[in-house]
Amino acid sequence: MQASKPEHFNLNVKKALAQPDLKGIIRRTTDKADAKRAEAVVNFPEFEKARLQGQKIKDHTIKHMAHYLAEFEKNASAQGAIVHWASTGEEASRIVMDICKQHNAKKVTRSKSMLGEEIGLTHSLDNSDIERIETDLAEHIIQLAGDPPSHIVWPAMHRSREDVIKLFRQFHKDPTSSEEIIDLVDSARRDLRTKFLAADIGISGANFLLADSGSTCTVTNEGNAELTTTPPKVHIITAGIEKLVPSMAHAVPLLRLLTRSATGAEITQYITFHNGPKRINDADGPEECHIVLVDNGRTKMLADDMKEMLRCIRCGACMNHCVVYKHIGGHAYGSVYPGPMGSVLTPHLNSLEVANKQTHACTMNGRCEEVCPVNIPLPKLLRSLRAQSWEKKFEPLTNRLFVKIFAQLAKRPKLFQFTSSCSVLFMRVFSKNGWIRFLPLAAGWTKNRDLIAPNSQTFMQQYKKHQKPKSNRSA
Amino acid sequence: MQKYKSSELSRARIFKAIHEAAPENQASKSDIATEALALLSLSEGARPELLSSDAAEAMIMRIQAGLVIGTTIEKIKTLDSLPTTVQSFLDKYALPPCIKIQDLSDFQSLDWGVISTNSDVREDNSVGLCLAEYGVAETGSFVVHSSPEMPILINFLPLYLLAVVPKSKILHYMDDYALIANDIAKHAKTPRNMCLISGVSGTTDIEGVLVQGAHGPKILHIIVVEDI
Numbered sequence: 001m002q003a004s005k006p007e008h009f010n011l012n013v014k015k016a017l018a019q020p021d022l023k024g025i026i027r028r029t030t031d032k033a034d035a036k037r038a039e040a041v042v043n044f045p046e047f048e049k050a051r052l053q054g055q056k057i058k059d060h061t062i063k064h065m066a067h068y069l070a071e072f073e074k075n076a077s078a079q080g081a082i083v084h085w086a087s088t089g090e091e092a093s094r095i096v097m098d099i100c101k102q103h104n105a106k107k108v109t110r111s112k113s114m115l116g117e118e119i120g121l122t123h124s125l126d127n128s129d130i131e132r133i134e135t136d137l138a139e140h141i142i143q144l145a146g147d148p149p150s151h152i153v154w155p156a157m158h159r160s161r162e163d164v165i166k167l168f169r170q171f172h173k174d175p176t177s178s179e180e181i182i183d184l185v186d187s188a189r190r191d192l193r194t195k196f197l198a199a200d201i202g203i204s205g206a207n208f209l210l211a212d213s214g215s216t217c218t219v220t221n222e223g224n225a226e227l228t229t230t231p232p233k234v235h236i237i238t239a240g241i242e243k244l245v246p247s248m249a250h251a252v253p254l255l256r257l258l259t260r261s262a263t264g265a266e267i268t269q270y271i272t273f274h275n276g277p278k279r280i281n282d283a284d285g286p287e288e289c290h291i292v293l294v295d296n297g298r299t300k301m302l303a304d305d306m307k308e309m310l311r312c313i314r315c316g317a318c319m320n321h322c323v324v325y326k327h328i329g330g331h332a333y334g335s336v337y338p339g340p341m342g343s344v345l346t347p348h349l350n351s352l353e354v355a356n357k358q359t360h361a362c363t364m365n366g367r368c369e370e371v372c373p374v375n376i377p378l379p380k381l382l383r384s385l386r387a388q389s390w391e392k393k394f395e396p397l398t399n400r401l402f403v404k405i406f407a408q409l410a411k412r413p414k415l416f417q418f419t420s421s422c423s424v425l426f427m428r429v430f431s432k433n434g435w436i437r438f439l440p441l442a443a444g445w446t447k448n449r450d451l452i453a454p455n456s457q458t459f460m461q462q463y464k465k466h467q468k469p470k471s472n473r474s475a
Numbered sequence: 476m477q478k479y480k481s482s483e484l485s486r487a488r489i490f491k492a493i494h495e496a497a498p499e500n501q502a503s504k505s506d507i508a509t510e511a512l513a514l515l516s517l518s519e520g521a522r523p524e525l526l527s528s529d530a531a532e533a534m535i536m537r538i539q540a541g542l543v544i545g546t547t548i549e550k551i552k553t554l555d556s557l558p559t560t561v562q563s564f565l566d567k568y569a570l571p572p573c574i575k576i577q578d579l580s581d582f583q584s585l586d587w588g589v590i591s592t593n594s595d596v597r598e599d600n601s602v603g604l605c606l607a608e609y610g611v612a613e614t615g616s617f618v619v620h621s622s623p624e625m626p627i628l629i630n631f632l633p634l635y636l637l638a639v640v641p642k643s644k645i646l647h648y649m650d651d652y653a654l655i656a657n658d659i660a661k662h663a664k665t666p667r668n669m670c671l672i673s674g675v676s677g678t679t680d681i682e683g684v685l686v687q688g689a690h691g692p693k694i695l696h697i698i699v700v701e702d703i
Contacts (some may be wrong), residue, residue, distance in 0.1 A: 029683045043523075050521040052640065057514050064507050066493045085486035095482065137689055138680040162683050185686040187679060193599060193691065213660045215669075223631050223676040223691035226668070230627045241489065246511040249653040253518060256649075263679070265525070267614040269544060271671040273656070278667050283578075283626035285667045288484060295485070299492035307496075 004148075004335035004344055009357040015450050016328040022158065026329050029157045036264025037371065044260060054257045055375045057250045058311035060265065060339050061211075062302070068211040068244045069293070075214030081237075081289040089119035089229055089349075092294045095122050096236055099290055103234055105130055105200035111207025111218065112136035112226040114314060115238050115359030117336040118349060119294060123205070133195045135224040138189055144171045152329030153262050153316040158329055192224075202228040202286065204274075206239035206252065207313070209293075212247040214290060215273040219258065223270045235286040237274065240294050242310040248273065257373035260313035297348040309344050309381060311374040318368035318378060324361050333358055340368035340378045346387055350439065356369040356389040420458040427454050490676065518650055525612055527576040530645045531699060534614035537698065543615035544689045545675030548697040550642070557698065558587050561604065564696055565590070574602040575633065578624050581606065581703075603633035603692075607632060610645035610699070611652055616673040617697060618652060620666040625667050631676070636692040638672070641703040 004012045016022055030036050041047045061068055073083045086092035100108060125132040134143040138156035142149060144167040149155030159167075169175045173190045176183040181454060204225050206216035218225035221348055245251045249324045256296050259265045264335075278285030301309055319325040320338025330338035334345040335355065343358040360383050368378040389395060395403075409416045430436050430451030438446050445451055455462070481660040502510075526540070538548040551560055563570060573594040576582045582604065583592075585670035602603055605625065606697050607617035617638045621627045630636060646652055649671070687693040 017690045025583075032683050046521050046523060051519040054515065056517065060510055060514060063497070064502065066490055067502075067504070067507055069490070069493075084482045085489060086482070087485040087488050090487060091481060135690070136680075137678045141680065154683075156680055164681055181681045181684045184681060185689055189690055190599070193597075196690070197597065213665060215665075221677050221679075222689040224633050225691070226627055227690055228668065230631075230668070246514075248656050249515050249518075249650055250511065252649045252653050253521060256522070266542070267479050267616070267673045269674040269677060271673075273667045273669040275667050275669070278621070281623040281668060282621055283623055285621055286648065293489075295489045295492070298491055299496060302493060303494035321540075333697065340609070352531050354577070419493070 002369075004331050004334040006350055006355040008334060009332065010353075010444055012332035012334055013328050016332040021160075022329055023327055025158055025160055026326055029151075029154055030320045030326055030397050032263070033153075033263060033316075037261055037317060037320070038264075039420070040260040040264040040266065044058075044256075044266075045260055047257075047260070049372055050253055051375060053253045054313075055164065055311060057245060057253060058313075058374050061243070061244050061250075062307050062310050063301070065241065065244065068246060069241060071211040072209050072214055073243060073293075075212065076276065076291055081214065081276040081291050081353075084290060085425045086119075086292055086294045086296070089294070089296045092119040092292050092296065093121045094125045094240060095146065095290075096121055096238060097128065098129065098289065099234065099236055100125075100130055100201055103201060103288075105234075106421065107131045107133060107195070107199045108201045108203060109133045109135050109196060109199040109228045109232065110139070111202070111220065111225040111242070112139050112155070112203040112283055113238060114149070114336055115201070115205050115240050115294060116151060116203065118240075119238065121238065121294065126402040131224075133199065134193070135192055135196065135222075135228050137222060138218070140188055140192065141167060144168075148331065148358070149206070150338065151316060151319060152314055157333065182221065186287045196227045197231050199228070199232045200231070201234045201236060203236045203238065205235055206230050207241050207258070207415075208245050208251045209243045210238055210246075210248050210251060210273070211244055213273075215248070216277050217248075217251060217271065217273050219255070219263055219268045219271050221263075221265075221269045226270060226272055229274060229286065230284050234288045235277070237289070237291045238294060242265065242297070242312070244300050254374075258313050258315050261317040261371065261373040268403060301348050305349070306344065306348065306381060306384075307347075308376050309341070311376050312341055312345075313374060314341075315373055317371045318376075321367040321371050323363055323365065323367070328361075341376070341380070344378060352385060352389055353394050356385070356394045359385040360391060362396065409429045417458065418462050421461070424454050424456070424458055427451075428456065478589070484489040492507075512544075515632075515650075522648055522650070523613065525556055525647060527612075530612040530647045531642045533647070534610050534615055534645050535699065536642075537612065537615040543674045544677050544685070544694075545693060546615065546695040546697060548699065549697045552700075554581060554585060554639075554700055555700050557582075557700075558590060560698055561590060561637060562588070564635075565602070566619070567696065568635065570602060570635065574604055575629060575638075577602045577606055577629060579606055595627055599634060601633040602637070603615075604627050604637045605628045607638050607640045608644065609652055610640040610657070610697075611647075611649055611671065611673075612645060613648045614671070614673045616649075616671045619670050619672065621668040622666055622671065625671065630670065630672060631691040633692055634688060635694045635696075636675075637696050637698060639700055642699050642701045643703070645699070677701050
């Protein structure tokens with residue numbers, strides 16, 4: 001599947017809505033995640049307090065980001081890691097590729113990292129003579145399929161069991177003949193095991209960077225991060241600078257929030273703190289450890305007063321609860337980060353001119369903010385991006401024209417009421433049994449769903465009627 | 476390997492951008508530390524309640540309630556009965572008497588009888604046995620630290636894993652472990668890896684169905700030893 005681009009959002013949405021099974025496939029996972037998260041919150045009555053604590057920890061770290069970055073660099077270096085800095089995604093990817101080339105790496109294992117996707121590392125590896133081996137099961141599936149990820153927690157949620165059966169039979173050395181999911185997972189286990197042990201370099205991301213120790217923390221359920229980072233001679237970590245927290249004690253409350261919000265589990269099976277290369281005489285571990293700290297638009301978010309977005313701990317709860325995401329899926333956004341958080345992040349990682357349409361693909365129902373474990377005011381941030389988009393004249397001419405016409409009408413109450421009455425009459429011409437199946441100038445809406453027919457009177461007409469004394473009303 | 480020149484330029488660029496975005500955030504190190512410490516005091520009312528006030532009991536109850544994926548737990552008095560416990564585990568899953576035990580004198584000195592103790596964990600159907608540094612009641616976790624005696628892979632390669640946890644080293648909360656880790660760091664003895672393991676290797680990546688044994692163990696048995 002060709003990676004879609006953020007600037008083609010409208011076209012991507014049309015394609016997504018035209019896929020008859022996509023909505024059902026997405027909802028199978030997101031609805032389960034919704035329910036499990038809700039159950040986890042009920043079973044953790046202290047959730048709101050934990051959430052506030054998590055928000056404060058992230059705000060504190062963002063406020064003192066320069067201090068904590070310097071601390072992290074000093075302590076990670078003291079642990080024996082080599083710390084690199086990258087202003088852009090391209091630069092980060094280039095650093096990783098250079099390290100791979102210097103070690104003459106032929107095989108590289110990678111544990112799931114959305115930052116790796118963000119900086120284009122997967123493409124850089126694929127365009128070299130290095131074999132890229134994705135070790136997270138979902139990433140393994142989409143690598144075989146040639147797909148981009150469609151969700152930050154379940155990147156292969158758009159793929160059905162039938163798809164996986166076909167892919168594994170085509171690509172695994174010793175595929176199963178069974179169609180049971182348990183056997184499919186076993187097939188992947190067999191296929192990946194020797195690859196884990198034969199890799200020259202292991203690349204991981206980081207869920208947290210601990211400033212006071214220079215540790216990086218990975219969180220997985222599969223245990224693939226440890227299998228990626230231990231056998232090879234070199235471990236490379238790529239991490240966004242917003243992943244910082246002051247210490248392990250500060251990471252703990254965020255871990256409680258992260259797993260409950262992502263999958264509804266109280267904790268993930270594997271949480272590992274990585275502290276540089278192996279120590280003298282250690283039984284296993286890499287001899288060299290590199291940490292690439294990536295900006296790629298994050299400091300711009302600080303400057304643009306979007307710092308609340310830097311709280312994000314990448315749980316995916318906002319997209320699991322987003323009515324738009326549930327209809328169109330992740331690929332339509334044309335970005336590594338889909339859904340509400342992606343609609344705020346992508347304009348900063350790419351540009352608002354390219355990704356402004358995503359900011360409008362929001363009903364403002366507020367569910368994303370309600371479920372965000374660190375209280376990111378996503379609707380407010382999206383509104384702010386819409387305003388910026390308007391000010392910078394990124395909106396299509398037709399939109400700008402309609403808004404200007406509306407503004408003129410809104411300033412003239414009588415003209416506004418007259419136009420509203422005409423609109424109601426016009427809409428009722430196309431209504432049948434209380435619904436409108438087609439409406440000129442609103443085909444974008446009626447193509448995919450019916451529009452409820454308006455009342456025969458406008459709000460103001462009804463208001464005036466109700467304001468009249470009862471005796472007059474019956475007259 | 477040396478750092479790149481571009482990396483130094485990027486470093487300067489990133490710090491400059493942060494300072495320009497928030498020039499007023501120039502608090503002293505001690506003020507930042509005080510503020511950070513105050514945030515931890517909020518944990519008191521923001522942690523889940525344990526099933527028992529006794530940490531070991533809380534951990535056992537949690538695992539026995541089925542709240543830790545693919546995990547069972549039992550308690551033994553001393554390490555002397557460990558070989559018998561391991562044999563029962565092997566019998567339960569109809570496994571051959573071959574395991575890989577961590578290279579520790581405490582384990583090596585035990586009478587293992589017919590059980591061979593140096594199998595290759597790279598073989599997929601293997602059984603591993605390790606000694607945990609700590610247990611955590613809140614999450615039903617055991618903690619391992621990499622060292623010359625602790626290969627990290629022994630916890631991730633076998634299909635079956637047995638973890639011995641000294642009862643006296645079971646902590647109430649993850650926060651308690653964080654304090655210990657902080658103390659280890661102060662003495663500059665931080666191991667390469669510190670792993671909190673809370674159940675078995677699992678995945679829900681195909682149609683949201685949970686499968687155990689994605690890459691690592693599919694069965695985990697924790698043995699709490701009272702006197703060790």
